[in-house]
Amino acid sequence: MKSLEELKAIREKMQGQMGLRSESSDQIRVVVGMATCGIASGARPVLNTLSEAVQAKGLTNVAVTQTGCIGLCQYEPIVEIMEPGKDKVTYVKMTAEKALEVVEHHLIRGQIVKKYTIAEMIG
Amino acid sequence: MYRSHVLVCGGTGCTSSGSPKIIEALQTEIKKNGLSEEVAVVQTGCHGLCALGPIMIIYPEATFYTLVTTEDIPEIVTEHLLKGRIVTRLLYKETAEDEGLNSLNETDFYKKQHRIALRNCGVINPENIDEYIATSGYEALGKVLTENTPDQVIQSILDSGLRGRGGGGFPTGLKWKLAKGNDADQKYVCCNADEGDPGAFMDRSVLEGDPHVVLEAMAIAGYAIGASQGYIYVRAEYPIAVDRLKIAINQAREYGLLGKNIFNTGFDFDIDLRLGAGAFVCGEETALMTSIEGNRGEPRPRPPFPAQKGLFMKPTILNNVETYANIPQIILNGPEWFASMGTEKSKGTKVFALGGKIRNTGLVEVPMGTTLREVIDVIGGGIPNGKKFKAAQTGGPSGGCIPTEHFDIPIDYDNLIGIGSMMGSGGLIVMDEDNCMVDIAKFFLEFTVDESCGKCTPCRIGTKRLQEMLEKITTGNGTLEDLDKMEELCYYIKENALCGLGQTAPNPVLSTLRYFRDEYIAHVVDKKCPSGVCKALLSYVIDAEACKGCTLCSRICPSGAISGKVKEAHIIDQSKCLKCGACMEKCRFGAISKK
Structure with a gap:
């Protein structure tokens, strides 16, 4: 390593991954339903995609975690996004591809992806 | 990339309570459940709550599990890691009624703490330099090399008010300034990691949990005083610390953060380890340097001070591990930040x-x-x-x-x-209340008698005499005159011993004499140990009323001191009694007590 820039590059790359260990209270929480119903309908690829995308984009203020059954089993995989001071957003029937859209639009730009939300899907 | 990090404490405390086995079991179980690509197992340094080890923290939930056993692992993996259901029975409970606190930061134990020296301990993987860099590691070194003059660095440390954490409390910045002021062809930066006080293990935890912080701080010190070589003097009894230091030094060399021309600024600095054999006196600065030089670890008179003629008779600074652990943070956050914490004369x-x-x-x-x-x-x-x-x-x-x-x-x-x-x-x-203060003083004096290097008479003979007088008192043969003699001898040793070991050795005696004189008097005048610790002053007696004559005590007594017939009260022969307490422990009727 011969420059501060190289040090900075390592730091930024690692910080994305280490952000997982942040415990700050103003974090955005992304919760994936991982009960039997969720897993059976494919929640794991959704969870993994979300987690990887969040780290790759260096979104250190976002925590991707799991939860149990929400009770809407026919709409699994369900992903909920909780932002401090905002209403909870519930996405249903998620896939890895849809999850990437949510990261891109909702988590990065702050635009809710309406077409995947529970309100739209149930109608 | 992983979606979850499982941190398992790999400090000495948790290692001895079985954390290596936990890590092994975790990895097997994670593989079995097909989670190897999703969950990372990270071995960290000490979290501080050693009594509850092995400790495990699972992120991103920051769930804090204590007293984890290998039997718990399948449940943790299938419930928590696979399904996201927290295993509540393993959560830390502050009180019996507690339902279990989810995160470490919610506990009273952590809430009141302010972690600077320990900030990375238990948070990062100490064997991975990238994780240290992620927490702003080596940024302070980069900053001083590219933005500050050595004098500015020293001024920052002076302004921060940082004092030596090894015990003496000498202002660190002043130490550096003195060493900087002495011109020489070679200077040295040393780190005292010869933690010898019984019961103290913070330096070990820093070295085990965050070894790079010490390397970075030593390089900063080297730049400040104009040294190109550093030595860490660490006791060989800290095998985990030694291993992680070796790994850290190699990684730092590989990255060019130690060695020649660091950050392309022309600054050269390297660090080598020196292992100590565990002599207490080698924690004393001049003895430590004598030991690094390859000689028997004995102190030498000061002056000359190390800043003038230290290691190999060259200007040297010697700081303790915890002192170094504060340095990068002071550089990054500024001396005012550090000085805003603490009291008027003790900052941080x-x-x-x-x-x-x-x-x-x-x-x-x-x-x-x-x-x-x-x-x-x-x-x-x-x-x-x-x-x-x-x-x-x-x-x-x-x-x-x-x-x-x-x-x-x-x-x-x-x-x-x-x-x-x-x-x-x-x-x-x-x-x-169960501790006898005379016995405590005796314990520490036995330690210093053992550890005195023998070079100067006040320490070699004085501490031995002190210990003998304490022995006399705890066996019931002391006199009031002994107390006065002891006090006089204490002050004599303090004034005349060559190094810090002897100068402070009488402190346990003086302070117990000052605050617990009544306990000394009870030993000397009443021939009693009020806490029931000093065996020679104790007697075990059987309450004839309560004794049922079950004969259990007489069978258990190793010296055959208890006699009595079945169903009749037993008696202890005081001349034969060894005062082991076995009878009292075994008596089912609480009939035996010590007086």
Whole structure:
């Protein structure tokens, strides 16, 4: 390593991954339903995609975690996004591809992806 | 990339309570469940709550599990890691009614702490330099090399008010300034990692949990004083610390953060390890340097001070591990930030190793000026088994005992000296009503007698005489005159010993004489040990009323001192009794007591 820039590059790359260990209270929480119903309908690829995308984009203020059954089993995989001071957003029937859209639009730009939300899907 | 990090403590405490096996079981179970690509297992340094080890933290939930066993692992993996359901029975509980606290940061143990020196311990993987860099590691070194002159660095350390954490409390910036002012073709930066005080283990935890912080700080010190070589003197009894230091040094060399032309600034600095064989005196600065030079570790007279003629007779600075652990943070956050914490003359934080009669045995870091009461009652969780607090011992064999009446004194260097103790390296041993203070003084004197190097007479012979007098008192043969003689000898040793070991060795005796003289008098005049510790002054007796004559005690007694017929009260022959207490422990009727 011969420059501060190289040090900075390592730091930024690692910080994305280490952000997982942040415990700050103003974090955005992304919760994936991982009960039997969720897993059976494919929640794991959704969870993994979300987690990887969040780290790759260096979104250190976002925590991707799991939860149990929400009770809407026919709409699994369900992903909920909780932002401090905002209403909870519930996405249903998620896939890895849809999850990437949510990261891109909702988590990065702050635009809710309406077409995947529970309100739209149930109608 | 992983979606979850499982942190398992790999400090010495948790390692001895089985964390390597936990890691093994975790990896097997994670593989079995097909989670290897999703969940990372990270071995970290010490979290501080050693009494509850092995400790595990699972992110991103920050779930804090304690006392984890290998049998718990399948449940943790299938429930928590696969399905996201927290295993509540393994959560840390502060009180019996608690439902379990989810995160470490919610506990009283952590809430009151302020972690600077320990900030990365338990958070990063100490064997991965990238994780240290992710927490702003080596940024301070980069900053001073590219933006500051050596004088500016020294000024920052001076302004921060940082004082030596090894015990003496000498201003660190001043030490550096003196070494900088002495011109020489070669200077040295040394790190004292020869932590010798019984009960103190904060330096070990920093080395095990965050070894790079010490390397970075030493390089900063090297730049400040104009040295190109550093030595870490670490005891060989710290195998985990030694291993991780070796790994850290190699990684730093590989990255070019140690070696030639660091950050392309023309600054050269390298560090080598020197292992100590575990002699207490080698923690004394001149003895430590003599030992690095390859000679027997004996102190030498000062002056000349190390800043003038230290290692290999060249200007040298020697700082303790915890002192170094503060340096990068001071550089990054500014001296004002550091000076805003603590008391008027003691800035920043101090790490204490809590031990003895306390619920949360472990490591805590608190701002200077925190009261003993807060450390012991709130963070330490108080004294177990409903016993009464008697004293806190700080500073190990060089310190003293602090009684209840000084419980609310804000802890800093000067306050502790004012009440006859000292900060020392930060060992804090809590004693309850079952501890005999004369016995405690004797324990520490036995230690210093063993560890005295023998070079100077006051220490070699003086501590031996002190120990003999204490022995005399605890066996019931002491006189009141002995107490006065002891006190006189204490002051003589303090004034005449060559190095810090001898100069502070009488402190345990002086402070117990000062605050617990009544216990000495009970031993000398009444021939009794009020706490029931000193065996020679004890007698075990059987209450004839309560004794059912079951004969259990007479069968268990190793010296055949108990006699009596079946169904009749038994008697202990005091001339044969060894005072082992086995009979009292076994008696089902509580008929045996010690007096």
